[in-house]
Amino acid sequence: MYGLVLPALMTMDPERAHDVALRWMDRANGVGLLGLMGKTPAPFLTKVFGLEFPNPVGLAAGLDKDAAHIDALFALGFGSVEVGTLTPRPQAGNPQPRLFRIPQQMAIINRMGFNNCGIDAAIASIERSRFMRGGKRPGVLGINIGRNKDTPNAEAAADYLYCLERAYPLADYITVNISSPNTQGLRELQEEQALRALVSQLRDGCERLSAQHGRRVPLLVKIAPDLNDDDIEAAGRVFTDLKVDGVVATNTTVSRMGVQDSARAREAGGLSGAPLLDRSTSTLRRLRSRLDESIPLVGVGGICRGADAVAKTAAGATLVQVYTGFIYRGPSLIFECVEAIRRRKVHRASGVADLK
Ligand SMILES: Cc1cc2nc3c(=O)[nH]c(=O)nc-3n(C[C@H](O)[C@H](O)[C@H](O)COP(=O)(O)O)c2cc1C
Numbered sequence: 311m312y313g314l315v316l317p318a319l320m321t322m323d324p325e326r327a328h329d330v331a332l333r334w335m336d337r338a339n340g341v342g343l344l345g346l347m348g349k350t351p352a353p354f355l356t357k358v359f360g361l362e363f364p365n366p367v368g369l370a371a372g373l374d375k376d377a378a379h380i381d382a383l384f385a386l387g388f389g390s391v392e393v394g395t396l397t398p399r400p401q402a403g404n405p406q407p408r409l410f411r412i413p414q415q416m417a418i419i420n421r422m423g424f425n426n427c428g429i430d431a432a433i434a435s436i437e438r439s440r441f442m443r444g445g446k447r448p449g450v451l452g453i454n455i456g457r458n459k460d461t462p463n464a465e466a467a468a469d470y471l472y473c474l475e476r477a478y479p480l481a482d483y484i485t486v487n488i489s490s491p492n493t494q495g496l497r498e499l500q501e502e503q504a505l506r507a508l509v510s511q512l513r514d515g516c517e518r519l520s521a522q523h524g525r526r527v528p529l530l531v532k533i534a535p536d537l538n539d540d541d542i543e544a545a546g547r548v549f550t551d552l553k554v555d556g557v558v559a560t561n562t563t564v565s566r567m568g569v570q571d572s573a574r575a576r577e578a579g580g581l582s583g584a585p586l587l588d589r590s591t592s593t594l595r596r597l598r599s600r601l602d603e604s605i606p607l608v609g610v611g612g613i614c615r616g617a618d619a620v621a622k623t624a625a626g627a628t629l630v631q632v633y634t635g636f637i638y639r640g641p642s643l644i645f646e647c648v649e650a651i652r653r654r655k656v657h658r659a660s661g662v663a664d665l666k
Pocket of ligand 1: 610633
């Protein structure tokens with residue numbers, strides 16, 4: 311079904327296509343027709359961070375920035391949906407155009423710049439959702455938080471702490487985004503000293519909130535695929551010392567490897583999709599070897615087929631997320647990835663050599 315809709319969406323401006331597709335999806339879900347989009351995966355329970363994921367394939371942050379579509383997204387079969395990035399105050403993001411497709415390479419370049427309605431409005435939207443009002447939750451809800459564009463890094467902790475506090479009562483887990491290339495200076499928060507200072511304040515915030523709410527919400531950190539070996543080693547040290555609950559690897563890249571020939575390659579922003587796969591998986595694998603093995607990893611970046619999801623799990627991911635591949639392939643990608651990871655698990659359990 312998505313294959314029939316995709317050509318029409320591809321003729322539209324990318325941001326308009328995004329809005330139209332999400333609105334259409336909400337409507338179809340409202341009248342119970344979303345099932346026409348394709349098969350949803352059978353349950354494949356995955357326990358991580360003390361949470362039970364119905365399956366290990368999630369939606370990456372950035373598609374539902376304002377947490378306005380979670381009911382329909384869960385209905386498509388995602389095991390988890392990560393909303394955001396959300397900042398304390400609403401902000402418009404960068405001027406348009408700021409989103410560019412490179413269909414031949416199944417890639418996207420974006421410089422959205424954390425356009426979002428602000429954490430308070432997003433929390434209100436989650437509270438209105440069926441997800442919150444129904445009985446059993448259909449999946450795991452992650453809330454991804456960031457700082458406002460005009461907040462200097464020296465004051466960034468206050469932005470993250472504000473978002474942490476607001477997100478804590480509703481989130482199943484919270485992701486700290488310090489790796490978007492589209493907010494000036496943000497990635498500098500990945501440097502060891504800054505990272506240690508920020509994560510330790512957020513850890514303290516979590517302890518306090520856990521006592522207050524009588525519930526522990528896991529704290530994850532999302533990293534860039536452009537870190538060198540020394541950066542990865544330092545980040546691994548910080549994450550291990552401060553006992554973060556998990557790491558999301560990775561965000562988009564500033565590299566243009568694999569799309570150099572495209573006219574779009576000159577656009578500023580982060581590159582995602584198929585050309586990101588190897589770089590992102592390599593970052594994940596290197597971090598895995600430098601991180602305490604009790605800290606699980608979420609593999610994201612370039613997954614466009616089931617085999618790509620399996621490559622992430624082979625490199626050390628317990629969960630995976632998709633964004634760009636989902637735009638080009640639609641919901642069938644969720645089913646394909648869940649089944650590929652399930653097959654790998656069955657083969658490994660039966661002692662058959664690893665499937666790549
Ligand atoms: C248009 C667009 C917007 C994004 N916005 C965010 C964001 O707000 N926060 C975030 O952590 N990641 C954001 N991302 C990054 C994705 O979550 C993901 O890490 C990245 O795209 C790599 O995965 P993919 O190759 O499957 O797309 C965005 C990606 C795209 C394409």
